[in-house]
Amino acid sequence: MSSISEIKPGTTSDSVQHLQDIDDSPVLLRAFAPLHSFAMGIAAGVVVSALLAIITVVLLLRGTDDAITAGSLLGQFFWGYSVSLRGIFIGLAWGFALGFVMGYGFALLRNAAVWLWLTLIRSRAEMDQYSDFLDHI
């Protein structure tokens, strides 16, 4: 069994290479770790629903015709929404649903893209590694 100090430069053994891989792993983890899809969905849902609720509350407090008109335009996109007390809760529900779908979808797409990229990198590395396989027979 050889220790690390016995290994000469240019004769890297598998064990040393493996140790080096583990040392590098935090950097790799930071680069390739996936997003937590569920957390992303919840976080986006909370933010969007809070935003919609705050918008409705501000418009309700203002109570001018302009404010009601501006807010009611959102009802074109969110079925059942209006600038009213009921509208706050409907806005919360719509905002959460929309935010969740957006956040979850974004995380899924991002993770799929990274996975594809990693698969491509690994395939190329394996091809490079075995490209001169026949030369050694």
Place this chain on the structure above:
Amino acid sequence: MYPEEQQLERAVILLNGKLLGIVLGFLFGTGLFLATNFLVLKGGPHVGAHLGLLGQFFPGYRVSFWGSIVGFLYMFVVGMIMGVVFGAVYNKIARA
């Protein structure tokens, strides 16, 4: 499976809430700044009739050059708050 591959399967990214807030703040702020100035430069009889509705939420905001700076500040604050809240909620759930 290598240990690093196992680590990669278990790992999830955590977000830097403050950084996300600053980035979102600049994005939102710059977006409104550019949109406002685009409409100001475009001109016309009713400059920014729809964008001007933002004045309902942001007192002092108007579709003018000065309004674009006020809008930038408002949107920066909104984006900052959204980013910080987003990061905090995400990290809380991702760590659980």
